[in-house]
Amino acid sequence: MAGTPFSQQVLKPMNAAKKLGVYLPATPPEFQEHGITRAQLEELETNPPEWLADLRRNGPHPRPVVAGRLGISIAGLARGGITEPLTTEQIDELRDDPPAWLLAERETAAKVREEEDRVAAEAARKAEKAARRSR
Template identity: 65%
Template sequence: MSQKTPQTMKPATAAKKLGVYLEATPAEFQEGVVSRDELNALQADPPEWLRELRRTGPHPRPVVAARLGISISGLARGGVTEPLTTEEIDALKADNPDWLERERATQAEVRKEAVRIKEENDRPRT
């Protein structure tokens, strides 16, 4: 009987699943492959470098967008193309530029519409 080989993933995939910016991870993480067990271990008991990255960044675009309450497309429309640190995200929130306010309003409308559609689809048909 052959031994089952462990499922592995590229560092970019693992970084995405961990919600961190790949280029900010340690070199040994970037250069290796990550098994499913290793990923689970990193999620269950994150090492200090992972906790620090999640706390201070730099953060990948999906995390930046989520922390700002806008879409990834909204980030691009606002001219944010690079990863941001937690400090930079907080500064953006404090400044609340016009584009961020618009994108937040757009995102709120999108969410409202999604709820309306879901409720419409959940209604029993007569």
């Protein structure tokens, strides 16, 4: 039994919106109501229509995009009381005049990245040591 070719696999609207980095309720009704194939998704990424370019530029943006633009985690957004999508203008306002919670979350995110880097460097060092021993 042959499966559907990869490019013809249909993605649900929610998954397609996640892959495109857009907030599903802000997309056109036809996008929300019908799945799209991986080939169509690739076409949207390569040649975004005006609605997609506008959403990416102005929002509203889904939480992963908001968190990324603010340099914090999604959990940090929730701790800061941000549970709804934000527009680019709202994100810029937060960046221009960051509240105390955002500064604290940025500090936390920086510490997490430092620890992840330290752990990765340690793992690389151990792997290199093991590779030298096996020669």
